[in-house]
Amino acid sequence: MTPEKNQSLLNILAARVGTADWSRWQINRWQWYDYVRYPIAGTSALQYFVNPLGGTDPTSNTQKTISQTNIDKTRSFGQTYFLLEAIRTHINPRPKPLQTTAIAEDADLLLSDQMQTWSDNLLNLMQSGVLSVEFGSKDYFQVPKPFQMCPPGFGVDAHEHGSVQTWGSFTQQNPEAENIYRVSPVQLIEPEQNVDVKITFPAAVVPLAQLTSANWLVDIGVIFDGYIARPLQ
Amino acid sequence: MKYSPQKRTFTRSEEALSALQERYGTTDYSEWQSLRREWYSYVNYPTAGASETLFFSDVAGQAGVTTQSTNMPKANSFGQTHFLLKQIKMDIRIADWMYNLPVANDLDTLYSDIINGFVQDGVLEILISGRVYAQIPRPFLLAPPADGRPCVRSAGLEGLTLATGTPDTFTSAVTHPPYASLSGGKRNSYIMDPNILIEAEQAFTCRLRYGTAVPIIATDVEDATTNPLSVGCIFSGIGFRPIT
Numbered sequence: 001m002t003p004e005k006n007q008s009l010l011n012i013l014a015a016r017v018g019t020a021d022w023s024r025w026q027i028n029r030w031q032w033y034d035y036v037r038y039p040i041a042g043t044s045a046l047q048y049f050v051n052p053l054g055g056t057d058p059t060s061n062t063q064k065t066i067s068q069t070n071i072d073k074t075r076s077f078g079q080t081y082f083l084l085e086a087i088r089t090h091i092n093p094r095p096k097p098l099q100t101t102a103i104a105e106d107a108d109l110l111l112s113d114q115m116q117t118w119s120d121n122l123l124n125l126m127q128s129g130v131l132s133v134e135f136g137s138k139d140y141f142q143v144p145k146p147f148q149m150c151p152p153g154f155g156v157d158a159h160e161h162g163s164v165q166t167w168g169s170f171t172q173q174n175p176e177a178e179n180i181y182r183v184s185p186v187q188l189i190e191p192e193q194n195v196d197v198k199i200t201f202p203a204a205v206v207p208l209a210q211l212t213s214a215n216w217l218v219d220i221g222v223i224f225d226g227y228i229a230r231p232l233q
Numbered sequence: 234m235k236y237s238p239q240k241r242t243f244t245r246s247e248e249a250l251s252a253l254q255e256r257y258g259t260t261d262y263s264e265w266q267s268l269r270r271e272w273y274s275y276v277n278y279p280t281a282g283a284s285e286t287l288f289f290s291d292v293a294g295q296a297g298v299t300t301q302s303t304n305m306p307k308a309n310s311f312g313q314t315h316f317l318l319k320q321i322k323m324d325i326r327i328a329d330w331m332y333n334l335p336v337a338n339d340l341d342t343l344y345s346d347i348i349n350g351f352v353q354d355g356v357l358e359i360l361i362s363g364r365v366y367a368q369i370p371r372p373f374l375l376a377p378p379a380d381g382r383p384c385v386r387s388a389g390l391e392g393l394t395l396a397t398g399t400p401d402t403f404t405s406a407v408t409h410p411p412y413a414s415l416s417g418g419k420r421n422s423y424i425m426d427p428n429i430l431i432e433a434e435q436a437f438t439c440r441l442r443y444g445t446a447v448p449i450i451a452t453d454v455e456d457a458t459t460n461p462l463s464v465g466c467i468f469s470g471i472g473f474r475p476i477t
Binding site: 065067090092095106153159161168175178 | 282336337338339340344345347348349350351352353354355356358364366367368369370371374375377382384385386387406407408409410411412413414415416417420421422424425426427429442443444445447448450
């Protein structure tokens, strides 16, 4: 059978018994996200969208769950088009109950002077880094101080911080939606396009100070916010 | 005048149904009314946390479920109405915030769970007829209630300890209770753009997922039976229903 006939047969089969209708596309708001564990000693680079759901985080050596990522393929968004409309970064300390035992069991950690260390760690991180985004090995975005230039645009309203000791504070990245990094003009990422996203720390690594004499578990995420186009099913 | 119905021969049950509806039906399916609509579902968040929490699977009126928890007419479906989903809001609710109790440690205040608890993790998934339509990371943050949150302001110190010396040495201070909430303000809304139309009787699943279950920190505040903590999901949009 000639290649033309093969194609023709494939089209007929797809139209008649296929599971997707490639002639009609559906568009939805969507986020592709990936959180990676930040090494306590700092690092020269964090790589994103490399280890898919079920893969292993290189720092924590734990399996990546739906909380960490929703990509199914390494460095690709699979058989979908994605219209990138905004880039968010998110410094995400793991919830206290999931931290190392010393931190999880510190009864007054969140109201204590340890929160000064929390704030200092985050403020140091927020001064650093360069976000690089490449598609098909061609550079598209290079953003300095990404934790401030590309804030998550979400967070909590911490109206009143409390303290049972002499010092107390709470720091998060900018939570206002109006401050997110908008990609304008929007960027289309085609199916199976190679995606290379990293946050580098070229000048110096930024170590995290310990909390309660224990290593603090912090994930750092990159969220691509935009629109997904998928064939109808 | 004597009523004389037109004589018709029904060869298909659909024709018969249509004629009967036209004459005796309570609903006019040819005309539709649109109105702003919130569909909401609050469910208990267990003290030990859960890897998956389902929303919209309870129905108002079933055992222990009131309209405080949900206004769903049917599990996982909006029944005989269409719904255009425009906005998603996540929320938490507790009957007694216990703001007036002394805060000695992290267990005594929901502030802990908000700044470094389950609120800071998780993914919200929406599946319609089994297909994933949304996968929102950190949904309590990215899809906040974006409403009119209460404003709490406190002033001054609650306690101050000095050590005897010359002069006395400042040792520790205790402030008023801490307070934090999910993000308010419409500007922080999670807008479903383009909107999603969920048709009448369309089955959907809405679930909050965690890679690892996150237990509640404020166990001195939350109580599984007398003061349970609920998490909620609100679909805000436009409802369409036939005129009756």
